Amino acid sequence: MATASVGSVRKRSSRIPLTYVVALVPVAVALNIVGGQINGILKLPTFLDMIGTAVVAIVLGPWWGALVGASTNIIASFIGGPIGLPFAACNVVGALVWGYAIRMGFGKTFWSFGLVNVVTAFFVSLTAVPIYVFIFGGATGHFSDIMTAAFIGMGQNLFVSVFSSNILVSLADKIISGFVALAIIEALPANLTSHLTLPKSEGMGKVMWITGGVVVGLAIALVMMMVQG
Amino acid sequence: MDDEKKQITVGAKEGLGAGIVGIALLLGFLPMASQNIADLEFISSEAYGILAGAVMVLAIFTGIAGLAVIFSNLSDDEE
Numbered sequence: 008m009a010t011a012s013v014g015s016v017r018k019r020s021s022r023i024p025l026t027y028v029v030a031l032v033p034v035a036v037a038l039n040i041v042g043g044q045i046n047g048i049l050k051l052p053t054f055l056d057m058i059g060t061a062v063v064a065i066v067l068g069p070w071w072g073a074l075v076g077a078s079t080n081i082i083a084s085f086i087g088g089p090i091g092l093p094f095a096a097c098n099v100v101g102a103l104v105w106g107y108a109i110r111m112g113f114g115k116t117f118w119s120f121g122l123v124n125v126v127t128a129f130f131v132s133l134t135a136v137p138i139y140v141f142i143f144g145g146a147t148g149h150f151s152d153i154m155t156a157a158f159i160g161m162g163q164n165l166f167v168s169v170f171s172s173n174i175l176v177s178l179a180d181k182i183i184s185g186f187v188a189l190a191i192i193e194a195l196p197a198n199l200t201s202h203l204t205l206p207k208s209e210g211m212g213k214v215m216w217i218t219g220g221v222v223v224g225l226a227i228a229l230v231m232m233m234v235q236g
Numbered sequence: 237m238d239d240e241k242k243q244i245t246v247g248a249k250e251g252l253g254a255g256i257v258g259i260a261l262l263l264g265f266l267p268m269a270s271q272n273i274a275d276l277e278f279i280s281s282e283a284y285g286i287l288a289g290a291v292m293v294l295a296i297f298t299g300i301a302g303l304a305v306i307f308s309n310l311s312d313d314e315e
Contacts (some may be wrong), residue, residue: 022245062241068248070255070304073297077258081265089272091287095262096293099255103300142273142286 020200023098031199035059039079039098040086047087051233052150053180062186064184066199069072070107073099074209088185090147093138093187099148100134101127101181109136109203117216120139124185128177135177136170145169149223150177180226193217249310257299259294266290 013161036059056079064072076098084092104127114120139145145165147150151172159167192200193213208216266287274283 022247025244025246027244067246068251070251070253070258070301073255073259077262081261083271084265089269090276092265092269093273093290096290097298099258108309138287141289142279142281144278144280145268146278 011149023067023199027196027199028071029146031063031067031195032071032078035063035075036078038062038084043083044086049117052148052176052228053183054176055097055180055184057101057181058184058187058191060098061105062191064102064106065188065203066192066195067204069103069110072102072154074105076102084205090143093142094135094151097128097131097134101131104130105185109205112204115204115206117208117220120185120189120206121182121217121220122138124181124220125178128174129183130179130180132170132174132177135173139173140165141170149176150231175231179224179231181224182225182227183221188218190217193211229231249309251312252301252304252308256298259297259301262289263294266294296302 038059039056042058043054045051046053046055055169059074060076060079063075076153080091080098084090105123108114108123109127114123139147145155145159145168154172154175155168158171159165161212163171191207192203192205208217217224269281270287270290273286274281275278
């Protein structure tokens with residue numbers, strides 16, 4: 008635990024040295040962009056552009072995460088075209104949900120942390136669906152468009168179809184992103200994370216839980232790929 | 237001890253400010269982006285409609301940021 012000793016009294020502060028913030032925010036933006044690019048090249052049924060957002064939102068706070076999310080989509084729009092820019096709203100919502108949920112005391116156990124990821128996926132999908140429908144007419148060229156078309160073929164309306172496909176993709180994506188972020192947070196200096204209430208486990212327990220979380224996310228993504236395949 | 241006092245630190249207040257700067261960056265890029273999106277072949281929406289919708293979403297975020305300023309504890313938490 009990172010503490011500042013004043014006499015015999017040990018103080019624990021939520022204030023973070025500026026040097027850590029200056030280092031962490033650009034790295035998180037880069038991590039998001041690289042993740043998004045890898046996902047785009049491999050055409051995976053995920054997004055992988057919110058891992059850095061999750062790290063910063065949990066460690067530094069929800070609004071630092073919002074800055075990372077907005078910066079990610081602005082910079083990515085110069086690389087991959089303007090389609091991603093409206094989805095900056097989703098990145099910001101994800102940062103706010105992750106950041107505030109952890110600060111409200113959710114995410115103390117691995118189960119509740121997993122639930123925080125699920126709730127994040129739900130709110131991000133709620134934000135994404137109007138963007139998909141009103142701006143892009145329901146399709147952007149992502150993997151989930153195939154599922155959207157399948158749902159429309161089954162007689163669902165466009166809103167329900169887009170939400171149904173997006174929540175599945177988002178669920179896999181946020182579970183993977185959340186647990187990968189947790190692994191990254193574990194590797195950060197202790198004085199960055201001492202004020203957080205994150206899941207704790209002895210020995211290899213934490214590695215097993217994080218691996219389990221990522222595997223669950225990958226399993227959801229694989230099932231989607233097999234169903235569409 | 238002196239080193240600790242000299243170290244510049246950031247807290248919730250600075251984080252909130254950074255988030256609002258992020259929203260401002262988005263607002264700055266939206267007019268250009270909405271025209272670029274409207275120019276794409278498969279997009280049927282007008283640039284004005286895209287811009288209007290995006291600004292409304294960002295208005296919600298700005299409102300949330302305002303509420304955070306009012307209700308959040310922006311003082312330094314020390315135990």
